[in-house]
Amino acid sequence: xxxxxxxxxxxxxxxxxxxxxxxxxxxxxxxxxxxxxxxxxxxxxxxxxxxxxxxxxxxxxxxxxxxxxxxxxxxxxxxxxxxxxxxxxxxxxxxxxxxxxxxxxxxxxxxxxxxxxxxxxxxxxxxxxxxxxxxxxxxxxxxxxxxxxxxxxxxxxxxxxxxxxxxxxxxxxxxxxxxxxxxxxxxxxxxxxxxxxxxxxxxxxxxxxxxxxxxxxxxxxxxxxxxxxxxxxxxxxxxxxxxxxxxxxxxxxxxxxxxxxxxxxxxxxxxxxxxxx
Numbered sequence: 001x002x003x004x005x006x007x008x009x010x011x012x013x014x015x016x017x018x019x020x021x022x023x024x025x026x027x028x029x030x031x032x033x034x035x036x037x038x039x040x041x042x043x044x045x046x047x048x049x050x051x052x053x054x055x056x057x058x059x060x061x062x063x064x065x066x067x068x069x070x071x072x073x074x075x076x077x078x079x080x081x082x083x084x085x086x087x088x089x090x091x092x093x094x095x096x097x098x099x100x101x102x103x104x105x106x107x108x109x110x111x112x113x114x115x116x117x118x119x120x121x122x123x124x125x126x127x128x129x130x131x132x133x134x135x136x137x138x139x140x141x142x143x144x145x146x147x148x149x150x151x152x153x154x155x156x157x158x159x160x161x162x163x164x165x166x167x168x169x170x171x172x173x174x175x176x177x178x179x180x181x182x183x184x185x186x187x188x189x190x191x192x193x194x195x196x197x198x199x200x201x202x203x204x205x206x207x208x209x210x211x212x213x214x215x216x217x218x219x220x221x222x223x224x225x226x227x228x229x230x231x232x233x234x235x236x237x238x239x240x241x242x243x244x245x246x247x248x249x250x251x252x253x254x255x256x257x258x259x260x261x262x263x264x265x266x267x268x269x270x271x272x273x274x275x276x277x
Contacts, residue, residue, distance in 0.1 A: 004029045008274050010261050013041025017244035017255070021076035024251035032248060033276060035260035040241035054237045059089055064229030068140070076247050082234040089226035092198060100198060102226040109226070117195040124195070127175075127187055129227070131220035134176055136228070139221075176217065184211040184219035199223065 005028050009020045012034035024030040042056035062068040092100040100116050103109040147153045200210040206222035207214045233239040245255045263275040
């Protein structure tokens with residue numbers, strides 16, 4: 001009789017729980033070890049005086065049909081996320097003037113940005129959306145990275161060929177090659193300080209740098225969150241981790257809290273030993 005493979009996942013952040021849920025659903029014996037008292041990692045919460053507060057990430061996106069969270073749900077056996085669509089992602093307060101609302105509805109967002117930054121910024125936003133669409137299309141079809149072995153290199157080549165031949169990319173692909181070596185700032189119109197300040201603030205949230213340093217393609221994707229299925233989660237950001245934790249356990253896996261890993265050692269028989277505090 002073949003022994004079921006045993007897997008230990010260290011850390012109950014969203015990444016660790018996603019891996020654990022997918023592996024458990026596919027029949028592996030999975031144990032998740034987490035040092036903290038709650039799951040979620042940088043998308044977790046803390047409890048204070050009767051209330052839960054988001055501890056890190058505060059905006060949830062990627063929940064549109066065919067998006068990353070939709071694909072994860074299918075792979076991890078999550079029937080539904082405890083989420084409802086949001087009509088805006090955030091309200092940004094610049095030093096002067098009314099707040100800039102990042103509406104999720106394309107028409108409302110276009111009207112909002114023209115009112116605040118003028119028509120001269122529209123070429124920038126048209127580029128940003130086209131580049132982001134291309135990058136997300138690539139990210140959702142690319143095999144594991146970096147490739148491990150000839151078979152994964154072959155899959156990568158096939159994915160890249162299919163991506164570059166897609167009808168919606170034929171016109172923008174030559175520009176994308178150039179953008180791979182440019183910062184976002186090169187795409188911004190000159191003498192529009194309000195737009196640059198707004199973009200820099202958005203990039204500091206999602207890319208941890210400003211338009212002078214953020215790569216154009218990465219920056220276009222990082223600016224795209226409000227278009228990517230932003231939702232409100234019942235219970236806050238921790239609802240993602242709690243849903244994944246329930247999926248791991250439903251598939252027969254274990255998620256153990258207050259289990260700080262202190263040592264990982266290779267045994268003489270080739271097995272690994274994981275020790276906790």
